[in-house]
Amino acid sequence: MKLDGACAEQLRLELRGTVAAQVPLAPLTRWRIGGPAELLVRPADRDDALHLFALVAQQGWPYCLLGGGSNLLVADAGVAGLVIQLDAVRLLEEPRPACLRLGAGWPLPRLIAETVRRGLAGLEHLAGIPGTVGGAVVMNAGVAAGCFGQRVQRVLVVEDGLARWWSAADCAFAYRDSALGGRRVVLEVELELAPSTSAELAARREAALRHRRQAQRVGWPNAGSVFRNPPGYSAWQLIAACGLRGERCGDAQVSEQHCNFIVNRGTATAAEVLTLIRRVQQRVAGATGICLEPEIHFLGDFGAMDDANS
Ligand SMILES: Cc1cc2nc3c(=O)[nH]c(=O)nc-3n(C[C@H](O)[C@H](O)[C@H](O)COP(=O)(O)OP(=O)(O)OC[C@H]3O[C@@H](n4cnc5c(N)ncnc54)[C@H](O)[C@@H]3O)c2cc1C
Structure with missing residues (x-):
C-alpha cells in the first residue's frame, strides 16, 4: 500500500x-x-x-x-x-545499581563503551557488532560467548500503538531471533549488568575487537553473516566446501576471507545479492541436503525475486 x-x-x-x-x-x-x-x-x-x-x-x-x-x-x-x-530515542538512565535503561536508538558500540566506562560487565564480548540497541534486541545479536538477550531484563514494546513492558521470557530470545520486530517495535530496554572494573572490561573489549579484526577482515561493505549456522554446522564451512568462496553475481561476491559474508564490490544491487543468496542455498542444499536460512532481514518489495524472507 x-x-x-x-x-x-x-x-x-x-x-x-x-x-x-x-x-x-x-x-x-x-x-x-x-x-x-x-x-x-x-x-x-x-x-x-x-x-x-x-x-x-x-x-x-x-x-x-x-x-x-x-x-x-x-x-x-x-x-x-x-x-x-529511532536514532534520536537515546534515553540512558541507571534506575538502580548495575541496571541500565536505554532508548532503542543507542548505537551498540557506544553503549559498550559506556558500560566499560561505568564498570558494568556483560556486553564487552559483543564489541565490534555494529547497529543499534533496538536491532540488537530484535536480532538477539551475539557471539559464541553470549547474546544480547541474556542481559535483557525487560523491553518496552509498542504494538498497535500501545506500549507495554515485556519480560525477557516474553521476548523468547533464541539464536539470532526473538519474538520482536515486524509490527512489534522495541522502544526501550532495561539491562541487568554486573559490577566490575573499567580496566578489566576495557581489556576484554579489546580482546573481542582484536579477534574480530582477524576473523572478519573482508574489506568491502557487507552485512555480517548472511546465513544462520544450521544445528551442528558452520554455514561458512558448508559454503566453502561447495566451492563457493569468491562466487560472484555482478558486484555481489561471496567473500574470499569469510564465506558466510557477501560483499558489495562497488555497485552491487539487491537483486544481485538475492540471486547469489539463492545460488548458495541451492548449491549447499544440492550437495548436503541442508537448507541454509538467511540471518539477514529483507525490507521492501523484491517483486519477481519471490518471497525474499524464506
Ligand atoms: C561487519 C558486521 C559484523 C557483524 N557481526 C555480528 C555478530 O558478530 N553477531 C551478530 O549477532 N550480528 C552481527 N552482525 C549483524 C548486525 O550487526 C546485528 O544483527 C545488529 O544487531 C543489527 O542491528 P541494526 O540496528 O543494524 O538492525 P537493522 O539491520 O537496521 O535491522 C535488523 C532488523 O531489526 C528490525 N529493527 C531494527 N530496530 C528495531 C526496533 N527498534 N524495533 C523493532 N524492530 C527493529 C529491522 O526492521 C530489521 O528487521 C554484523 C554485521 C556487520 C555489518
Missing part, C-alpha cells in the same frame, strides 16, 4: 522529529544497497515516537523499522510506506 499526500503533511504537523520523502536508503545500510524510502520518519524522542506509533495505528499506515542497517537487504525498488528510524 502506498501513502497518500496527506500522510506526510499530518506527520509534519504533529511530530517534532523529521519527515522526508523519497530518501535513498543505501547510505543508511552497511551494504550500501537499496532504493528510497517513500517516507523516512525520525521521531525526536521517546514521546514523539509514542505519538507517531499511535497515529500509525489509528491511520493504518504501513511501516517498518530501520536500525543501523547492519543486518538488512533493502530492495532496489525501495520501501513503500513509512520507514521509521
Whole structure:
C-alpha cells in the first residue's frame, strides 16, 4: 500500500522529529544497497515516537523499522510506506545499581563503551557488532560467548500503538531471533549488568575487537553473516566446501576471507545479492541436503525475486 499526500503533511504537523520523502536508503545500510524510502520518519524522542506509533495505528499506515542497517537487504525498488528510524530515542538512565535503561536508538558500540566506562560487565564480548540497541534486541545479536538477550531484563514494546513492558521470557530470545520486530517495535530496554572494573572490561573489549579484526577482515561493505549456522554446522564451512568462496553475481561476491559474508564490490544491487543468496542455498542444499536460512532481514518489495524472507 502506498501513502497518500496527506500522510506526510499530518506527520509534519504533529511530530517534532523529521519527515522526508523519497530518501535513498543505501547510505543508511552497511551494504550500501537499496532504493528510497517513500517516507523516512525520525521521531525526536521517546514521546514523539509514542505519538507517531499511535497515529500509525489509528491511520493504518504501513511501516517498518530501520536500525543501523547492519543486518538488512533493502530492495532496489525501495520501501513503500513509512520507514521509521529511532536514532534520536537515546534515553540512558541507571534506575538502580548495575541496571541500565536505554532508548532503542543507542548505537551498540557506544553503549559498550559506556558500560566499560561505568564498570558494568556483560556486553564487552559483543564489541565490534555494529547497529543499534533496538536491532540488537530484535536480532538477539551475539557471539559464541553470549547474546544480547541474556542481559535483557525487560523491553518496552509498542504494538498497535500501545506500549507495554515485556519480560525477557516474553521476548523468547533464541539464536539470532526473538519474538520482536515486524509490527512489534522495541522502544526501550532495561539491562541487568554486573559490577566490575573499567580496566578489566576495557581489556576484554579489546580482546573481542582484536579477534574480530582477524576473523572478519573482508574489506568491502557487507552485512555480517548472511546465513544462520544450521544445528551442528558452520554455514561458512558448508559454503566453502561447495566451492563457493569468491562466487560472484555482478558486484555481489561471496567473500574470499569469510564465506558466510557477501560483499558489495562497488555497485552491487539487491537483486544481485538475492540471486547469489539463492545460488548458495541451492548449491549447499544440492550437495548436503541442508537448507541454509538467511540471518539477514529483507525490507521492501523484491517483486519477481519471490518471497525474499524464506
Ligand atoms: C561487519 C558486521 C559484523 C557483524 N557481526 C555480528 C555478530 O558478530 N553477531 C551478530 O549477532 N550480528 C552481527 N552482525 C549483524 C548486525 O550487526 C546485528 O544483527 C545488529 O544487531 C543489527 O542491528 P541494526 O540496528 O543494524 O538492525 P537493522 O539491520 O537496521 O535491522 C535488523 C532488523 O531489526 C528490525 N529493527 C531494527 N530496530 C528495531 C526496533 N527498534 N524495533 C523493532 N524492530 C527493529 C529491522 O526492521 C530489521 O528487521 C554484523 C554485521 C556487520 C555489518
